[in-house]
Amino acid sequence: TQLLEQSPQFLSIQEGENLTVYCNSSSVFSSLQWYRQEPGEGPVLLVTVVTGGEVKKLKRLTFQFGDARKDSSLHITAAQPGDTGLYLCAGSSGSARQLTFGSGTQLTVLP
Amino acid sequence: NAGVTQTPKFQVLKTGQSMTLQCAQDMNHEYMSWYRQDPGMGLRLIHYSVGAGITDQGEVPNGYNVSRSTTEDFPLRLLSAAPSQTSVYFCASSPTMGAGELFFGEGSRLTVL
Numbered sequence: 001t002q003l004l005e006q007s008p009q010f011l012s013i014q015e016g017e018n019l020t021v022y023c024n025s026s027s028v029f030s031s032l033q034w035y036r037q038e039p040g041e042g043p044v045l046l047v048t049v050v051t052g053g054e055v056k057k058l059k060r061l062t063f064q065f066g067d068a069r070k071d072s073s074l075h076i077t078a079a080q081p082g083d084t085g086l087y088l089c090a091g092s093s094g095s096a097r098q099l100t101f102g103s104g105t106q107l108t109v110l111p
Numbered sequence: 112n113a114g115v116t117q118t119p120k121f122q123v124l125k126t127g128q129s130m131t132l133q134c135a136q137d138m139n140h141e142y143m144s145w146y147r148q149d150p151g152m153g154l155r156l157i158h159y160s161v162g163a164g165i166t167d168q169g170e171v172p173n174g175y176n177v178s179r180s181t182t183e184d185f186p187l188r189l190l191s192a193a194p195s196q197t198s199v200y201f202c203a204s205s206p207t208m209g210a211g212e213l214f215f216g217e218g219s220r221l222t223v224l
Binding site: 009 | 213
């Protein structure tokens, strides 16, 4: 079973601060996705990264896939209360037919 | 814009009871799956299907059955509910497997007493 570890598990910051959350594995993934989940709803896809070293930006969110395709990070600049939610990474390998999810980072941005 | 629809949203069962969680999607996706979400454990795959008539086990299949008679529907059956099955269940669909985007329902919160 491929494992994805996310850190930190909980993060509470003030509006305007920057933050980074991490997704790490000992396994190589062919692609990695980041989802955001709000209370009472299902996760929603933010981005998919497929190439080692790839960087994608989505407004104030920057996603990076590690060179070895074993890890990824999500950086949020000038966090806003609307960024509050559970952030989940999910990896896919060529041999597996389904995604493996990390345990998530619960982010709270205080106004 | 229905997407993935799950019913019921909330359910309380007694130990030993059986029930079915319903899932329907209107996007003509071939791939459908069921996950359970528990605190601190992320999403764990229960069962999945790559098309009508084809199902397979995920990471935590014990105590659950699925069937896929149509492209649209993928029900999850709890045969004899146990307290360990208290969780939030999510159905998801995707046009492709692996790296494809998963579209999730809103979840079904199940409590087994």
